[in-house]
Amino acid sequence: AQTVTQSQPEMSVQEAETVTLSCTYDTSESDYYLFWYKQPPSRQMILVIRQEAYKQQNATENRFSVNFQKAAKSFSLKISDSQLGDAAMYFCAYRSGMYSGGGADGLTFGKGTHLIIQP
């Protein structure tokens, strides 16, 4: 079974600064997908970014980018120019791919990192 570990229960950053959230995962599979989801106080889960394991290029979505280190099984999220609206819980998640024989089931989540933005 796969596991996802987020070692930072809480992080704080000044508005307009850059912050990096850590995520490591354990798997024996070669085909998989990784995600970062944001959960603001409204509790809705919002997709931030998606990474395909077979792609070397790190995914980027506006101010959000990842540092995907497949050999190290690391998938960190960098938020640039932090804004007050970025304050939320951030969850890292894993999903098996088709060529790993899986993917029909759901996501495996880490326990989350609470991000605080200081004005």
Next chain:
Amino acid sequence: DGGITQSPKYLFRKEGQNVTLSCEQNLNHDAMYWYRQDPGQGLRLIYYSQIVNDFQKGDIAEGYSVSREKKESFPLTVTSAQKNPTAFYLCASSIDPPGQGQPQHFGDGTRLSIL
């Protein structure tokens, strides 16, 4: 607008009572999922369904049941066998052909508490 609707937003259960959480989607997604979220925890998978009339147990299915009679609907019943049902429940769907890693879209959740 397309999306996932969960109801009710808040639900209270008495001892020995079964309660049903509703999840409806109009995204034409084949796959649907139920997750449970406890304080300080990530989401854990309860049940999932890839097609109508078929569903599979997730990691924490004990004390829960589901049905999938229509593509749009995937209700979750929390039975009296679930001894610690207080949690936040999230329903999700995805267009996923299995294994292609499409993102899951989530509803707004239902908070279930014990009376």
